[in-house]
Amino acid sequence: xxxxxxxxxxLTEASPSLxxxxxxxxxxxxxxxxxxxxxxxxxxxxxxxxxxxxxxxSLVNPGIRIDxxxxxxxxxxxxxxxxxxxxxxxxxxxxxxxxxxxxxxxxARFDIGFLKR
Numbered sequence: 001x002x003x004x005x006x007x008x009x010x011l012t013e014a015s016p017s018l019x020x021x022x023x024x025x026x027x028x029x030x031x032x033x034x035x036x037x038x039x040x041x042x043x044x045x046x047x048x049x050x051x052x053x054x055x056x057x058s059l060v061n062p063g064i065r066i067d068x069x070x071x072x073x074x075x076x077x078x079x080x081x082x083x084x085x086x087x088x089x090x091x092x093x094x095x096x097x098x099x100x101x102x103x104x105x106x107x108a109r110f111d112i113g114f115l116k117r
Contacts, residue, residue: 022048024101028111029074031062038062039087039114040076042094046101056097059084091115 029041044056059076061084071077105111 019049022046022053022101024098024103026098026103026105026111028114029076030114031064031066031070033110036064037114038064040066040070040074040081042090044094044098046097054097056094058090058093060090061086 024044024046026042026044028039028043030039031037039060040062041059042056046053046055059081061081063086066076066078066081103112
């Protein structure tokens with residue numbers, strides 16, 4: 001351990017309540033960033049005490065075509081989502097999965113904005 005960090009308490013010493021809190025770490029893939037864009041995948045893990053407790057992953061049929069540029073970024077193709085459920089079917093399962101957890105996302109404003117649509 002670095003000497004500059006040696007003085008810091010461990011997570012359990014610093015805040016036992018944080019150690020016992022469930023965090024849902026969320027990531028979405030979408031067809032783009034604009035108002036007409038839609039979710040193509042939801043991925044998440046619930047972490048408690050530094051351990052992954054459960055995982056969630058679902059492709060989502062966005063109801064619109066995925067631009068080849070987006071496929072190049074995400075790896076998600078139109079063929080992959082063609083038979084996937086729509087967001088109205090996936091969202092309730094995800095919300096149940098994430099229930100009672102603090103949500104964490106790299107770009108939370110973006111991801112939560114899409115989930116609220």
